[in-house]
Amino acid sequence: MANLEQRSIAELTAAMHAQNGAVQQAVEAAIPALNQFMEALVPRMQAGGRLFYIGAGTSGRLGVMDASECPPTFGVSPDRVMGLIAGGDGALRLAVEGAEDDLEAAWNDMTSFQPTTEDTVIGIAASGRTPYVIGGLKAARVQGLLTACITCNPNSAVEEAAEHALVAVTGAEFVTGSTRLNAGTATKLLLNMISTVAMIHLGHVQGTRMVDMRPSNAKLIERGQRMIIEATGASLEEAQSALESTGNVRAAIQQIQDDAHA
Numbered sequence: 001m002a003n004l005e006q007r008s009i010a011e012l013t014a015a016m017h018a019q020n021g022a023v024q025q026a027v028e029a030a031i032p033a034l035n036q037f038m039e040a041l042v043p044r045m046q047a048g049g050r051l052f053y054i055g056a057g058t059s060g061r062l063g064v065m066d067a068s069e070c071p072p073t074f075g076v077s078p079d080r081v082m083g084l085i086a087g088g089d090g091a092l093r094l095a096v097e098g099a100e101d102d103l104e105a106a107w108n109d110m111t112s113f114q115p116t117t118e119d120t121v122i123g124i125a126a127s128g129r130t131p132y133v134i135g136g137l138k139a140a141r142v143q144g145l146l147t148a149c150i151t152c153n154p155n156s157a158v159e160e161a162a163e164h165a166l167v168a169v170t171g172a173e174f175v176t177g178s179t180r181l182n183a184g185t186a187t188k189l190l191l192n193m194i195s196t197v198a199m200i201h202l203g204h205v206q207g208t209r210m211v212d213m214r215p216s217n218a219k220l221i222e223r224g225q226r227m228i229i230e231a232t233g234a235s236l237e238e239a240q241s242a243l244e245s246t247g248n249v250r251a252a253i254q255q256i257q258d259d260a261h262a
Contacts, residue, residue, distance in 0.1 A: 004175070016174050016181075023185045026152070026168035034193060037148050037164035041120050041194070042201045044146055045080075049118030051198070052110060053083040054136045056100030058180040059124035059150075059187060060085030061092055066191040072220075074204040075212030075248070081195060084109045086132040099132065106136025117144035122194070125149065126183035128156020137161040150190050152183040166190055206231070211250040215243065224249045232256045 001007065001015045045051065053063030064083030071078050086105060087096025099105065110121070121140040123133035128151040138161050141147045148164035159165040168190065170182035199205065204212045209231065215224040221243065228239040231253045242252035 001174075019174055019182065020185065022170055023168075023182050023189070026170045027186050027189045030166045030168045030190065033164060033166050034190065037166065038194070038197055040146055040164065042198055044118055044120055045198055045202060047118055049116070049120060050079060050113075051081045052113075052115070052119060052121045053081075053124060053191075054106045054110075054121060054133055055124035056086035056130050056132045057095065058184050059126055059130070059133075062184060062187050062191060063122070063124050064092060066195050070195055070199065072214045072216060073210055074199040075214055076199070076204065079113070082113065086130075101131050103131045103135030104139075106132050107139035110136065110140070115140070115143065115145060120146040120148070123147070123149040123158055123162060124187060125156075125158045126152045126179035126187065128153035128158045130158065134158050134161050150187050152179070152186060206250070209249070211253065213249060215247070215249070224252070228252050228256065232260075
């Protein structure tokens with residue numbers, strides 16, 4: 001659609017929504033490569049390896065967001081999945097000029113976490129040419145870490161730098177060059193699958209329940225109580241008591257089940 005500034009609100013929203021369909025198709029095409037990567041990632045994480053996301057701009061922010069949601073959702077340590085963004089945490093809100101152009105910065109950022117060969121690095125770069133990501137992947141690969149990339153540009157430098165390439169070709173953006181749109185959506189979908197599937201295979205989900213979540217506020221406490229009731233058939237009062245005494249949904253379910261068989 002040309003001349004966007006001349007279009008009505010209804011025209012713009014309809015056109016943007018129609019374009020979103022390309023995202024699902026692009027992600028679907030990347031699923032075989034994603035499955036192959038996950039087969040390599042999961043055993044490493046089961047052996048204690050960590051997962052790092054590295055990226056700049058929107059790509060970096062999406063990685064940090066996915067990593068930061070793993071501890072409250074799955075009860076894992078904050079250093080189990082970590083997101084690093086070019087320019088540091090300050091770049092989450094304000095762009096840091098030139099930060100993404102440093103080939104050595106990503107590996108330098110990672111060294112404070114003492115990476116080992118059990119760890120995995122996923123470089124996120126919609127354009128496929130971000131120096132921060134390319135340099136980080138190359139250094140990680142030399143050091144024996146498992147490497148993968150998420151990109152929306154086929155046959156790119158970031159794809160060449162990684163062992164596993166997850167390429168979701170979303171095409172031209174609604175606003176030219178604004179990769180926070182379709183490319184950002186595709187990236188988020190792939191990150192959702194990576195972290196969720198990994199955590200399921202690491203044992204942090206029972207049935208469909210995130211039993212290791214941290215009940216850190218009223219909403220999550222209520223959700224935890226509902227999960228306990230669904231899993232055990234306990235009363236609300238029993239669920240409340242068990243969750244208060246254990247502080248953990250999994251442990252509360254086990255406590256109620258043990259009491260029932262005592």
